[in-house]
Structures are given as structure tokens and as C-alpha cells.
Amino acid sequence: MWRYLVGGVGALALAGGGVLILGGRTPGDTVLAQAPAPATSSAMPEPLPERAPEATAKTREEKRFGRYDKDRDGRITRDEYLASRRKAYAKLDSNGDGRLSFDEWAAKTTTKFGSADRDRSGAMDAAEFATTAVKRKPARAKCPPGSPPQVSEES
Incomplete structure (x- = not known):
């Protein structure tokens, strides 16, 4: 029973504290700070474009296709498809005898x-x-060009 009594007194104390903090002000009584006057400079800034630039519509799969299509003919031949594997194999074949x-x-x-x-x-x-x-690199946020880089919270 005493827990309920203590809980009720605590709730009343919180409500009373809220009234004291707000001081009986209404939302219309709040005074907002004035915005600082814009800095004047001799050089006028360039006007903003009417529309934001649009990103290319290439999907992840189209980008992957483009990496394999070396001759850019819209088709991936068997040799183009296996080129990355041949390169990796050649790296491993240290004596160059064609056998691994x-x-x-x-x-x-x-x-x-x-x-x-x-x-x-x-x-x-x-x-x-x-x-x-394995030493892993920390993940980085992908930011649009021109914006400051952001560091992940994992660091």
C-alpha cells in the first residue's frame, strides 16, 4: 500500500515541478530569438538552380554489368566473364607454369x-x-559530393 502512496506523491511532485518550470506561461508568451543579419560581401553568391541535380538511374546490376562488359557492346562474352578469374589465377600461379x-x-x-x-x-x-x-576498416557514411565526411559511431 505504501508504494502506491509514494508513487502518487511522486507524480504530484513532478506535476508541480512542471508548473513551476513553465511558470504559467502560455505558448503565445514565448519569445523567439531574432535571426542574425546576413553578412554582406562584395561578391554576390551564385543563385541556386531551380531543381536539384538528379542522380544517374543506373542500378547496382547495371553497374555490375558495365564492369564485366569490357568492350561496351552490350553483351558479355565468356572471355569477359572469366577475365577476373583468369587475373586472380595468374596472381596465384607464381611460377607461371599454368598449373596451380x-x-x-x-x-x-x-x-x-x-x-x-x-x-x-x-x-x-x-x-x-x-x-x-582480419583487420577491418571502419564503415564510412556515403555522403553526397561537397558535403563534409561523417565518421561512423563505431569508431
């Missing part, structure tokens, strides 16, 4: 293991393994 061995395929992982295994024991402990975590 396991060591060539796993070269990046092998190098990463070698640099993480500080004591050269052939095994990583928890501290050594923690150094192999």
Missing part, C-alpha cells in the same frame, strides 16, 4: 602462419593466433 599447386594456392595463408608463429614451434598459441585476425 597447393603451395601456390595457399601461399598467403602459409605466409600468414609463418609470421604469426613467433617462436617457430610449428603451432600457434592463443596470443599468436590472435594476430591473424
